[in-house]
Amino acid sequence: MTLIDGIPADVVSANDRGLLYGDGVFRTLKRVGGITLNWARQYRKLAADCAALHLGCPDAAELEAELGRLPRDCVAKIIVTRGRAERGYAVVPGALPTRIVTSSPVPVFPQSHETLGVKVHLCSLRLASQPRLAGVKHLNRLENVLARMEWNDPAIAEGILLDAAGDVIEGTMSNVFCCRAGVLSTPDLSGCGVAGVQRERLLECAERSGMTVQVGKLPLDRLMEADEVMLCNSVIGLWPVREFNGRVWEMGGVAARLRRLMEERND
Numbered sequence: 001m002t003l004i005d006g007i008p009a010d011v012v013s014a015n016d017r018g019l020l021y022g023d024g025v026f027r028t029l030k031r032v033g034g035i036t037l038n039w040a041r042q043y044r045k046l047a048a049d050c051a052a053l054h055l056g057c058p059d060a061a062e063l064e065a066e067l068g069r070l071p072r073d074c075v076a077k078i079i080v081t082r083g084r085a086e087r088g089y090a091v092v093p094g095a096l097p098t099r100i101v102t103s104s105p106v107p108v109f110p111q112s113h114e115t116l117g118v119k120v121h122l123c124s125l126r127l128a129s130q131p132r133l134a135g136v137k138h139l140n141r142l143e144n145v146l147a148r149m150e151w152n153d154p155a156i157a158e159g160i161l162l163d164a165a166g167d168v169i170e171g172t173m174s175n176v177f178c179c180r181a182g183v184l185s186t187p188d189l190s191g192c193g194v195a196g197v198q199r200e201r202l203l204e205c206a207e208r209s210g211m212t213v214q215v216g217k218l219p220l221d222r223l224m225e226a227d228e229v230m231l232c233n234s235v236i237g238l239w240p241v242r243e244f245n246g247r248v249w250e251m252g253g254v255a256a257r258l259r260r261l262m263e264e265r266n267d
Contacts (some may be wrong), residue, residue, distance in 0.1 A: 002102040003066050016098055018081025021089070022140035024098075025049040026079045027197075030106065031235055034072040037266060038234065039064065041197045049136045054091075055082055058099045063115060074103040075235055081139070101207040109157075109236065114259070117242030117251055118157035118231070122220075123147040123172070127163045127192045135195035144172045158231055160223075160244065163192055168218040174233045175199035178218070178226035179254045185214040185222075198232040198262070205261040222244075228252040238262065 001012050017023035028044050030037045043060045051120035062080060070076055085092055092196040125147040133140075147159050158171045170176055170193045177186045177199075184206045189195050206213050223229060228249065229241035240255035242248065 001070055002100065003069065006062070006066060012081075012098060012100070013084045015084045015086070016081055017085050017095075018079065018098060018139055019131065020085075022138065023053070023055075024079060024081030024165045025053060025055065025137055026077060026139060027137060028234055029067070029076045029078070031067065031070060031072065031074050031103075033069075033136045036067050036076065037195055039067075041135060041200065042078075042234075045137075045197055045200075046080070047193075049057065049138070050080060051083075052133070052136045053138065055080060056097045059172070060095070064100070066099075070101070070103040075106055077102050077104070077209070081132055087249070100180050107235065113157060113236070113239050117240040117249065117255075119155055120177055120229075120231070120241050120244040121153075121156045121159040122152045122169070122245045123159040123161050125150070125161065127161050127169050129163060129191040131191055134192050135189050137194050137196075147172045151252065157239065161193075162220060166220055168220055168223050169193040171231050174231040174236065174239075175202075176218070176223075177202065177230040177232065179228045179230075179252070180222075180224050180226045183212045183214055184254070184258075185216070185218055185226075188216050198234050199266070201202070201262055201267075202232055202238065202258060205258060205265060209257070209261055220241055228254050229250050230255050230258070 027042050029042050047057045048112055083096045083098045085095055127143055147161055152174040158174055160171055161169050163169050168176055169187050175196045177184060203213055224247055230238055232238045238259045240251060
């Protein structure tokens with residue numbers, strides 16, 4: 001099901017700036033039993049990303065009502081573009097944003113992804129730095145598209161992206177964490193990358209459980225030395241990494257503990 005500005009439809013104007021320039025943001029959410037998981041957090045992040053682009057954010061109640069029209073169990077997506085405009089990059093004051101709410105089936109992943117971990121690819125593509133857009137889930141995702149084209153092996157579940165300096169930033173669809181000697185680390189995203197809602201939740205759960213948390217530069221060699229490596233997003237939840245860049249990890253207990261804490265706190 002797709003709603004465009006609240007009306008069932010599946011087309012937008014050829015002059016929509018989201019199509020022309022990637023001028024917009026989006027969120028991917030999971031609905032379970034008619035409940036949109038982590039809705040308050042998702043909306044706060046949507047509003048923050050809209051603000052970063054000086055883009056009007058739709059009303060929360062309006063979006064929540066539209067999400068309620070989707071299937072009870074689905075992956076929902078909210079897209080907000082700057083709307084239709086004449087040719088040119090200049091933004092016309094008072095332009096009306098386009099609001100798109102759509103659904104797709106919940107993907108079914110092997111249970112082993114959670115229990116045994118996943119195999120991950122090291123992408124050759126390097127992420128460019130742009131602090132003005134860092135952390136924002138904007139519509140310009142060509143880097144991720146090109147990186148995902150690097151493998152077609154169904155045994156590989158995800159790809160890890162580095163920046164130009166060779167530091168770990170994120171997965172093509174996920175945020176990255178690693179744990180060594182009881183310290184949970186995740187990359188600083190002030191230069192590039194997407195700051196996901198599950199990343200935020202995982203950091204909070206780890207801190208409340210008493211773990212030492214570190215957000216900063218994460219060189220590839222430090223990731224390779226970790227006791228555990230994990231991936232997270234709003235659809236997959238949390239997956240431990242089993243195999244990456246020539247190393248194989250035995251399953252540790254940190255990933256399972258953090259997954260349990262996140263499931264207990266559905267906020």
